[in-house]
Amino acid sequence: MSPERGIDAGGAKFVxxxxxxxxxxxxxxxxxxxxxxHSERVARMACKVxxxxxxxxxxxxxxxxGGTLHDVGKLVVRDAILSKPGPLTADEIAEVQxxxxxxxxxxxxxxxxxxxxxxxxYHHERWDGAGYPTGRASTQIPLxxxxxxxxxxxxxxTSNRPYRAALAPEQAIEEVDRCSGTQFDPDVAVAFIEAWxxxxxxxTAALRAASTASTRPRASFARGGSPRR
Numbered sequence: 001m002s003p004e005r006g007i008d009a010g011g012a013k014f015v016x017x018x019x020x021x022x023x024x025x026x027x028x029x030x031x032x033x034x035x036x037x038h039s040e041r042v043a044r045m046a047c048k049v050x051x052x053x054x055x056x057x058x059x060x061x062x063x064x065x066g067g068t069l070h071d072v073g074k075l076v077v078r079d080a081i082l083s084k085p086g087p088l089t090a091d092e093i094a095e096v097q098x099x100x101x102x103x104x105x106x107x108x109x110x111x112x113x114x115x116x117x118x119x120x121x122y123h124h125e126r127w128d129g130a131g132y133p134t135g136r137a138s139t140q141i142p143l144x145x146x147x148x149x150x151x152x153x154x155x156x157x158t159s160n161r162p163y164r165a166a167l168a169p170e171q172a173i174e175e176v177d178r179c180s181g182t183q184f185d186p187d188v189a190v191a192f193i194e195a196w197x198x199x200x201x202x203x204t205a206a207l208r209a210a211s212t213a214s215t216r217p218r219a220s221f222a223r224g225g226s227p228r229r
Contacts, residue, residue, distance in 0.1 A: 024106075043068045046063040072103045074102075081096060100123060101133050116144075119145050150176060153176070173193060173196055
């Protein structure tokens with residue numbers, strides 16, 4: 001891929017400066033070694049889910065950029081909090097919850113990256129309005145942010161963190177199912193699970209078979225509605 005690529009976003013073009021993206025992503029990973037590789041995985045999986053949802057080229061580009069940069073605001077969170085092995089205090093939680101706004105401010109510094117600002121700012125919002133930083137709900141949240149929310153949570157659940165061991169992928173899928181319609185956009189949750197089951201997210205057939213055999217029967221899904229439990 002060339003270092004820069006122009007994308008037509010609703011009549012206005014923006015350019016992806018890959019050197020800046022790589023530098024920012026590397027800074028995030030160096031700041032929080034427990035999330036090494038997280039941004040790259042989120043970007044990759046978000047694009048796969050976007051394809052499942054028939055997103056266009058501009059949306060897919062925003063998903064890739066958003067996945068790469070969604071946690072850049074953690075550069076302002078103290079290392080002691082990011083690597084704390086136990087529960088966070090209320091003040092520490094409040095500091096962590098500043099990172100979407102901090103990330104949006106950093107992204108806004110580069111006009112070529114500004115189209116991805118909503119994905120960075122809103123990726124911790126919830127479908128039911130109980131997220132942060134703004135409490136937006138439902139389709140008030142940009143689609144790219146709704147996709148990143150599911151993918152980000154899945155990757156976090158299946159990664160080791162200082163305060164807990166990783167969940168098995170099938171357990172994380174059960175959580176995506178359970179939180180569909182509350183934390184997650186139901187249609188995005190459906191698309192994520194379908195992509196997971198198809199192997200598009202890199203999950204092996206053997207692991208998917210083990211998941212079916214070892215977990216409770218999963219709810220049936222219908223596009224456009226909440227899953228039955």
